[in-house]
Amino acid sequence: MTMNWDTVFAERTSEMKRSTVREILKLTAKPEVISFAGGLPAPELFPIERIREATDTILSERGAEVLQYSTTEGMPELRQLIAKRLSKGKFNISPENILITSGSQQGVDLIARILLDERDRVIVENPTYVGMLSSWKPYHLHFSPVPTDNNGMDVQAIEPLLKDKHKLIYSIPTFQNPQGTTLTLERRQKLAQVLVDNDLLYVEDDPYGELRYSGDPVPTVLQTEAELRNATDVTGNVIYCGTYSKVLTPGLRIGWIAAAFPIIDKLVQAKQATDLHTSTLNQFISYEVARDEEFLTSHIEQLRNVYRQRRDLMLETMTANFPQEVTWTKPEGGLFLMVTMPAKLNAAEILVKALEQNVAFVPCDAFFIGDMGHNTFRLNFSNARPEMIVEGIKRLGAVLKVAMKE
Amino acid sequence: MTMNWDTVFAERTSEMKRSTVREILKLTAKPEVISFAGGLPAPELFPIERIREATDTILSERGAEVLQYSTTEGMPELRQLIAKRLSKGKFNISPENILITSGSQQGVDLIARILLDERDRVIVENPTYVGMLSSWKPYHLHFSPVPTDNNGMDVQAIEPLLKDKHKLIYSIPTFQNPQGTTLTLERRQKLAQVLVDNDLLYVEDDPYGELRYSGDPVPTVLQTEAELRNATDVTGNVIYCGTYSKVLTPGLRIGWIAAAFPIIDKLVQAKQATDLHTSTLNQFISYEVARDEEFLTSHIEQLRNVYRQRRDLMLETMTANFPQEVTWTKPEGGLFLMVTMPAKLNAAEILVKALEQNVAFVPCDAFFIGDMGHNTFRLNFSNARPEMIVEGIKRLGAVLKVAMKE
Known part of the structure; x- marks a missing residue:
């Protein structure tokens, strides 16, 4: 008797599928492909030597400790360090408000696990x-999409949705994925007001916040909401997800959640059941590297300089080579921009033609709630070296020009 | 308006609580406490120098690669290595049947995520x-307990349960936690027959299988079931969870699942959504250390020798110091044994008295399905050094003797 695999799986798996992005990444593994598809940081900027030294030191000095099981909450010194960096001015985050996660993806996943019941309503920016979506869709939620423009999510559009009971709002307010756009300060204040007035939870996913290349810095929504309440600590409705993946290195899988203690307490219970704790070694490595503030500041400055050049180069090359009917976002930071083609063009079809020219990107339809976005795609500008950016964008421009004429 | 945290959380969190074991571990952090509470390997046996050298090599030679994002399935060479070690004789596991997880706890958690619907029935050995339980209880399952004896789960007791539809059986067949007992070959064969006859899935959780100190080795249930079907590959009903935590070091959080490809495929989708992938660096370190078969074999041999001595010493000291009304299991391997006191004694109350004497263990009631096991507790013999074992067991014996007279 052979197992009938089709009938074996849990009902929630009907909402699971392999990530389109990660499947495309496999196609682009060929060395001749110029890929703008991933969300990869530039590996040539990884502080490898620094990490090697740090690892050598901690394994030599505290080997038995860094290789043993450890607490679910995370290494106390690392939580302290992250809390301190998130604290700005009067705003003061305590280590008790920090949980270390295995990347910020795990943060997003654990939040759903403790907060969302089947069929709950959740507000998200669109695209998101x-x-x-891969993590939360198996809960069979109702996603209420909010339109976005160059200033981020249209916060005005939230209030009419609130006639129905919603559990929370999720967005990436700073250098959003896939668009690269940023929620303005004015909209952050308005959003904070909506949260407080309606007793709504908000998940601020912020992997890119430190990577600003132009324009004025804006405070986190976490901070903005605390200011509105005249609070100097994290006791409000915002749950903040951060990560070292973009400012240090993603292979260590070290992220964190900052939130009110009742949320952290419940997240700890969920994380215990999920994977006991995040790698002790990787927490120690991250702490050892990141506690050198001078190094971290200058390292992030270097990332900003290199990524700024790549962003500018990509934008210039697009202007010179893309057909004029095609438009795109102009991000002030982060890793991505989003391209919108005329409605008659389909990004999945363009991708096939682009791959024939050995250039790759990610179609954005899977980022949208509802049947839309088929004419949009995401470009990453952090990973490819300058000459590759120029060559890849030229090839893509040629593909688009041909497609426009067909 | 302040958030009413009591009403915020998802319904499934009613089944979440902080792990008793991990909370007791916090109490035992004081250096004067002799703790038999954890499931910790002996840190003085960690191959620290080997890990330090391996890490240095891979960071020097392949730094950009080992610190970058990587595939959800796991590092191909590591999957190959694990597949090869699990293959025995004609039984041949392919790397496509292996998913790398963040510890075997994540394996157990992901399996529930893809297989279990609310209110599904699941068969478990009792205690388990x-x-x-922490991972699976939030799904509101119906657990059908099967009694155990010194030969492991009473497989005969499974068939009557099958008048109700069950989704799967979960157990630790080899050096079980908390009892240390092992399912005999005869029972493994009977279990495999039950699985095949009833088209039932079986989760074989096997973190301790390599740590045998006496008695004859038994094949995994994975292998036993394949043999019954005359299969030489993994296409059957067994889902196997393994880990490097006990044979190398737990701080890296590297485990794996071996299963039929349709299961692995679905697990990959769930893991993508959960944490993208397991730490690239830690997979490379584990591969670099474990691929030296001669080293791994001799390292495991050393663990066996040291743990065998500690087990024997604990058993001898118990015989000499525990009141005769108290009984315990005599494991052939693993990290634990379980003590059963007369029914009138309560392990939680004894723990309070033991902690006053600076000795700790884990009461086992939380390991049992149903209101039972209050007179049982678990002792770990791998973590404490010999003189601590003798002193700790003497203290515990004194506490038990006083309690017996009260």
Whole structure:
């Protein structure tokens, strides 16, 4: 008797599928492909030597400790360090408000686990982060999409949705994925007001916040909401997800959640059941590297300089080579921009033609709630070296020009 | 308006609580406490120098690669290595049947995610692994307990349960946690027959299988079931969870699942949404250390020798110091044994008295399905050094003797 695999799986798996992005990444593994598809940081900027030294030191000095099981909450010194960096001015985050996670994806996943019941309503910007959708869709939620423009989510559009009971709002307010756009300060204040007035939870997913290349810095929504309540600590409705993946290195899988203690307490219970704790070694490595503030500041400055050049180069090359009917976002930071083609063009079909020219990107339809976005795609500008950016964008421009004429 | 945290959380969190074991571990952090509470390997046996050298090599030679994002399935060479070690004789596991997880706890958690619907029936040995219960209870399952004796789960007792539809059986067949007992070959064959006859899935949780100190080795249930079907590959009903936590070091959080490809395929989708992938660096470190078969074999041999001595010493000291009304299991391997006191004694109350004497253990009631096991507790013999074992067991014996007279 052979197992009938089709009938074996849980009902929630009907909402699971392999990530389009990660499947495309496999196609682009060929060395001749110029890929703008991933969300990869530039590996040539990884502080490898620093990490090697740090690892050598901690294994030599505290080997038995860094290789042993450890607490679910995370290494106390690392939680302290992250809390301190998130604290700005009077705003003061305590280590008790921090949980270390295995990347910020795990943060997003654990939040759903403790907060969302089947068929709950959740407000999201549209388009939104596809990795959140993969994690949350198996709960069979009702997603209420909010339109976006160059200033981020249209916060005005939230209030009419609130005639129905919603559990929370999720967004990436700073250098959004896939668009690269940022929620303005004015909208952050308005959003904070909506949260407080309606007793709504908000998940601020912020992997890119430190990577600003132009324009004025804006405070986190976490901070903005605390200010509105005249609070100097994290006791409000915002649950903040951060990560070292973009400012240090993603292979260590070290992220964190900052939130009110009742949320952290419940998240700890969920994380215990999920994977006991995040790698002790990787927490120690991250702490050892990141506690050198001078190094971290200058390292992030270097990332900003290199990524700024790549962003500018990509934008210039697009202007010179893309057909004029095609438009795109102009991000002030982060890793991505989003391209919108005329409605008659389909990004999945364009991708096939682009791959024939050995250039790759990610179609954005999977980032949208509802049947839309088929004419949009995401470009990453952090990973490819300058000459590759120029060559890849030229090839893509040629593909688009041909497609426009067909 | 302040958030009413009591009404915020998802319904499934009513089944979440902080792990008793991990909370007791916090109490035992004081250096004067002799703790038999954890499931910790002996840190003085960690191959620290080997890990330090391996890490140095891979960061020097392949730094950009080992610190970058990587595939959800796991590092191909590591999957190959694990597949090869699990293959025995004609039984041949392919790397496509392996998913790398963040510890075997994540394996157990992901399995529930893809297989279990609310209110599904699941068969477990009683007592069973408390970490599985923390992960699975939020799904509101119906657990059908099967009694155990010194030969492991009473497989005969499974058939009558099957008048109700069950989704799967979960157990630790080899050096079980908390009892340390092992399912005999005869019972493994009977179990495999039950699985095949009833088209039932079986989760074989096997973190301790390599740690045998006496008695004859038995094949895994994975292998036993394949043999019954005359299969030489993994296409059957067994889902196997393994880990490097006990044979190398737990701080890296590297485990794996071996299963039929349709199961692995679905697990990959669930893991993508959960944490993208397991730490690239830690997979490379584990591969670099474990691929030296001669080293791994001699390292495991050393663990066996040291743990065998500690087990024997604990058993001898118990015989000499525990009141005769108290009984315990005599494991052939693993990390634990379980003590049963007369029914009038309560392990939680004894723990309070033991902690006053600076000695700790884990009461086992949380490991049992149903209101039972209050007179049982678990002792770990791998973590404490010999003189601590003698002193701790003497103290515990004194506490038990006083309690017996009260």
